[in-house]
Amino acid sequence: MGKKIYKLEKFEEEKFKLFAIHSNIDDYKIAFLLNSKCGSKFVKARGYIDFPNQNAFFNHFEWEEKKKGISCDLFSNKFIKLEDDETKIKELFNLPETKEVYLIRDFKKVDYFIKINSGVSKEFFLKEISKIDEVSLFYEISVEKLSGFSLNFN
Numbered sequence: 001m002g003k004k005i006y007k008l009e010k011f012e013e014e015k016f017k018l019f020a021i022h023s024n025i026d027d028y029k030i031a032f033l034l035n036s037k038c039g040s041k042f043v044k045a046r047g048y049i050d051f052p053n054q055n056a057f058f059n060h061f062e063w064e065e066k067k068k069g070i071s072c073d074l075f076s077n078k079f080i081k082l083e084d085d086e087t088k089i090k091e092l093f094n095l096p097e098t099k100e101v102y103l104i105r106d107f108k109k110v111d112y113f114i115k116i117n118s119g120v121s122k123e124f125f126l127k128e129i130s131k132i133d134e135v136s137l138f139y140e141i142s143v144e145k146l147s148g149f150s151l152n153f154n
Contacts, residue, residue: 016115016116016117016143017115017116017122017140017143018113018114018115018116018140018141018143019113019114019115019116019122019125019138019139019140019141020107020110020112020113020137020138020139020140020141021110021111021112021113021114021129021135021137021138022109022110022111022135022136022137022138023111023112023134023135023136024111024134024136025134027059027061027074027076027112028044029134030074030111030112030134030135031043031044031061031074033132033134033135034074034114034125034129034132037128037129037131037132038124038125038128038129039128040063040072040120040125041063041065042061042062042063042072042074043061043062043063044059044060044061045060045061045062045073047060048060049075049103055081056079056081056101057079058075058076058077058079058103059075059076060073060074060075061073061074061075062074065119068119069118069119070118070119070120071116071117071118071119072114072115072116072117072119072120073113073114073115073117074112074113074114074115075103075112075113075115076103076111076112077102077103077104077107077108077110077111077112077113078100078101078102078103078111079100079101079102079103080098080099080100080101081098081099081100081101082097082098106145107141113141122140125138126138
């Protein structure tokens with residue numbers, strides 16, 4: 001029997017489109033509104049986007065339809081972390097301090113991101129998302145502006 005030789009060639013960098021959503025509603029509600037108004041099918045992913053060194057977890061929704069070639073992600077940009085100081089919690093009027101952690105620090109004012117990997121055009125969202133009253137602003141972010149951006153979904 002002959003040996004099979006596999007040659008690993010350079011992979012093309014992942015190409016995707018990234019959109020910012022400004023809205024003060026909860027993540028599950030933004031996913032519901034996108035599904036009902038835009039016809040998407042976002043569902044809660046099993047895992048979170050994890051920043052273990054900061055002890056922060058970002059909610060993640062995904063929309064995958066392999067037959068249609070659709071792959072999209074919806075994720076929050078902000079995580080509010082409670083700073084635990086047991087001595088302060090024991091006192092009556094002292095509340096734990098909070099700290100905001102951002103998934104993409106360059107865009108601190110953005111509440112949610114939609115990452116389109118494949119199968120959906122930007123016009124799909126641009127046309128319908130303007131009808132959602134709870135969304136104050138929606139726009140595309142140039143991927144070149146992001147420094148060292150990569151997402152690992154757990």
